[in-house]
Amino acid sequence: MDSISPTILKxxxxxxxxxxxxxAFSFFRLLTSLFILPGTSLSKFGRKGSWAVVTGASDGIGKEFATQLASRGFNLLLISRTASKLSALSSELKSASKDGSLQVKSFAMDFAENKDSDYDSLTQLINGLDIAILINNVGLSHSIPVPFLSTPADEMKNIITINCVGTLRITQLVAPTLVARKNGLILTMGSFGGLLPTPLLATYSGSKAFLQYWSTSLASELAPHGVTVSLIQSYLVTSAMSKIRRTSPTIPNPKMFVKSVLGKIGRSGGAQEWAYSSxxxxxxxxxxWGISTFVGVGSWVAVWANRGMHEGIRKRALRKVARDAKKQ
Structure with a gap:
């Protein structure tokens, strides 16, 4: 056999x-983005006393966004389902305000009901507010991993209505204010469930994938108007939704997670393959970065591994349900 020519080898x-x-450059970019370079300061988007709107604000990540934004001088419009929790959080935040100047408005609504009257009331509530930031945090997942063909109709409908329709409608209400002031920030909470096709969480996974494409498209549309839009990706965080209580190196609590989000505005972190994402x-x-670089987010390996993990979670959850039923 003829030897390969030196030119071809070169x-x-x-x-x-x-x-x-x-x-190597991609890895260097990852490290500098995560550990060295700071994000855009929140003061760029609004002066002290301007307003931040937070959906899903009464618990977990949403509550922590409200707390940290209040500590940085933003007034708050909090939106969530349970009025009592919103009232308690409002009192807590006002009590913690150092100079007593914090203003907090709250609005209780069930995003799953998708009532026009709720959105009409919100329109009146935000009228005249100098809104600088919108945090699209409201979301719903499956109660436990479940095959799509066994997914209850109400659960499927609620996931799509809350995660997709609710997020779009809130953004349509708030974004015109940001465009008019030629400045502002919109953060939408994504999930690895939307990044990686996730068997047994198919509806939730699809809803979060929808938000990825929608948010990236919206970001391009609003950039010429001075509005920054970013889809925030995350793996698990300790919360009622994840049903995880203990932190670990890969599972932060809401305080740790939100601190990283607000400290890295405009930095991609591990989301290098997605424009306007972090x-x-x-x-x-x-x-x-590791999954994207060495496995591929939509590869057979990724889907197979994700399916195996969630099948195991489902089995453990069903065993727990059976044990609890015997105790009654």
Whole structure:
């Protein structure tokens, strides 16, 4: 067999060098984004006393967004389902205000009901407010992992209505104010469930994938108007939705997670393959970069591994239900 010519060897060596250089640069970019470079200061988007709107504000990540934004001088419009929780949070935030100047408005609504009257009332409530920030945090997942064909109709409908329709309608109400002031910030909470096709969470996974494409498209539309839009990706966070209570290197609590989000505005973190997106928490960013670089988010391997993990979670959840039923 004829030997390979030196020219062809040089071509292949050059291609290999370019590939390795690209991966090395990508890894360097990941590290600088997660650990070195700061994000855009929140003061860029609004002066002290301007308003931030937070959906799903009464618990978990939403409550922490409200707390940290209040500590940075933003007044708050809190939207969630339970009026009593909103009232308690409002009192808590006002009590913690150092100079007593914090203003908090709250509005209780069930996003699953999708009532025009609720959105009409919200329109009146935000009228005249100098809104600088919108946090699209409201969301719903399945109670436990479930095959799509076994998903209850109400659960499927509520996930789509809350995650997709609710987020779009709130944004349509608030974004015109940001465009008019030629400045503002919209953060929408994504999920690895939308990044990675997730068997047994198919409806939730699809809803979060929808938000990824919608948010990226919206970001391009609003950028010429001075409005910053970003889809925030995350793996698990301790919360009522995740049903996880203990933190770990890959599972932060809401305080840790929100601090990373607000500290890395405008930085991609691990979301290098997506424009106008960020995975700011350090371990989540490293995980996403590793999966994207070495596995592929939509690959057979990723889908197979995700299915196996959620089948295991479902089995454990069903065993727990059976044990609890015997105790009654």
């Amino acid at each position: 071509v292949f060596a050059g291609i290999g060098l370019l590939y390795l250089s690209a991966k 995975t700011p928490y350090w371990s989540h960013g490293v995980m996403q």
